[in-house]
Amino acid sequence: MRDYVKSRDFHRHMRSLLASRFQELGWKSQTGKCSFARGRRVCWLQISQHSNSVLGSKFTINMTQGSGPAGDTRILRRLNEEDRAIGKDLEERIIARLPRPDPDPEVEVVGEDGGTLLVKLGDLVRANPKQWDAPSDVWLPYFSKSDLDDWAAFLLPRLDRLTASSSSEMTDPLLWVQRLRRLTGLFRSR
Secondary structure, three states: OOOOOOHHHHHHHHHHHHHHHHHHOOOEEOOOOOEEEEOOEEEEEEEOOOOEOOOEEEEEEEEEOOOOOOOEEEHHHHOOHHHHHHHHHHHHHHHHOOOOOOOOOEEEEEOOOOOEEEEEHHHOOOOOHHHHOOOOOOOEEEOOHHHHHHHHHHHHHHHHHHOOOOHHHHOOHHHHHHHHHHHHHHHOOO
C-alpha cells in the first residue's frame, strides 16, 4: 500500500523538487506553502479541496501578476498541444496505479441522466481526458510522493514557458512607472 501525501507534506515535497528550478529562473522562494515570487508576480501550488486518503488529491499551479484586477491565472492553461498529450498519458498512468480502497463499497452518485446509480468507491477516481483539451483548467492527480516526483519531472522543463510574463504584465503602466522611478532615482544626488 502506498502512503497518501497530506497537504503539509505535499507542499514540503514539491518545494524540494521545484525550488531550484524556480530560483534558476529568478524566482524567490516564499515562506509557508510551496510558492515563489518574482517582482510583482507570485506563483503557488493549490491543492483541491476534495481530497482524502482513499481517493487521493489533485493540484494546479496559480500565478498572480501585475497590479490590475486580472487576478489569478492558472498557468497550466499555457500547456501546448504536445505538453497536453504527455500530461494526459502521465495522468492515466498515475490513476491506474492508485491503490483500490479496501473495502471497496458501493456509493450512490448522480448519473448523466440525473438519476442515481451505484458505483464502486475505487471507480470514482478516473483520468479526466477532457481537461487536456485546450484551453481547459488542468488539475494534476496524485496519491503518493512518487506521483509528485512524476509531475515535477513533467513540469520542470516547462516552467520557464509556463511562468513567462504575459503581454498584459509587460504593458502594465504601473509597473513601468515604478521601473522609471527606480531608474531616475539612480541619477539623483543624495
